[in-house]
Amino acid sequence: MNLNEWYQRGLSSDEYIHSMKQNKEEMLTIYEKFNLTAEDQGKLGTLKEQQLRVIALSEDWCGDALLNNPVLMKIAEAAGMELRFVLRDQNLELMDQYLTNGTSRAIPIYIFINKEGEVVAVWGPRAAEMQAIVMERRSGLPDKDAPDFQEKQMAMYKQLRDSYLTDAGIWQTVADSIISKLL
Structure with a gap:
């Protein structure tokens, strides 16, 4: 199946949000609070004539999607890009074409395509700076066999999630x- 067909099968932003069962309010909070800089809006405005579209491989349970999707939505609006969400777990055929490090079904993955359905850019699942933060925090966890590993890992994820919801600097890092990838 070509990417234009995958795009057509995807959910609009409103359909995706309406279907969400997890992280909906949190994602919408970021969307409402985050604004692109005037400089970024100007840069993105230059993309409008390209009529790019975005396929977002995502799931509502994903913490990285909670952070990245509302930022993508703002970028798509500023660049005049139509955005469609394709649920990873129901569309592994597409997901498996965009594995992270060739092995991981990590999401979200954003596939930017032109009118012909050709890939212009692919982004995801995290900004490099965010990946570095996650790796640094993971390195502080005890061994997976340790009795307190699960507890410490859950605490780490909660701290990350809290920062995702409140730190405008993180939102800008994702936007940058x-x-x-687009400019």
């Missing part, structure tokens, strides 16, 4: 990362 996605925009750098």
Whole structure:
């Protein structure tokens, strides 16, 4: 199946949000609070004539999607890009074409395509700076066999999630990362 067909099968932003069972309010909070800089809006405005579209491989349970999707939505609006969400777990055929490090079904993955359905850029699942933060925090966890591993890992994920919801600097880091793929 070509990417234009995958795009057509995807959910609009409104359909995706309406279907969400997890992280909906949190994602919408980021969407409402995050604003692109005037400079970023100007840069993205230059993309409008390209009529790019975005396929977002995502799931509502994913913490990285909670952070990245509302930022992508703002970028898509500023660049005049139509955005469609394709649920990873129901569309492994597409997901398996965009594995992270060739092995991982990590999401979200954003596939930017032109009118012909050709790939212009692919981004995800995290901004490099966010990946570094996650790896640093993971390195502080006890061994997986340790009795307190699960507890410490859950605490780490909660701290990350809390920062995702409140740190506007993180939102801008994600925006910068996605925009750098497009310009």
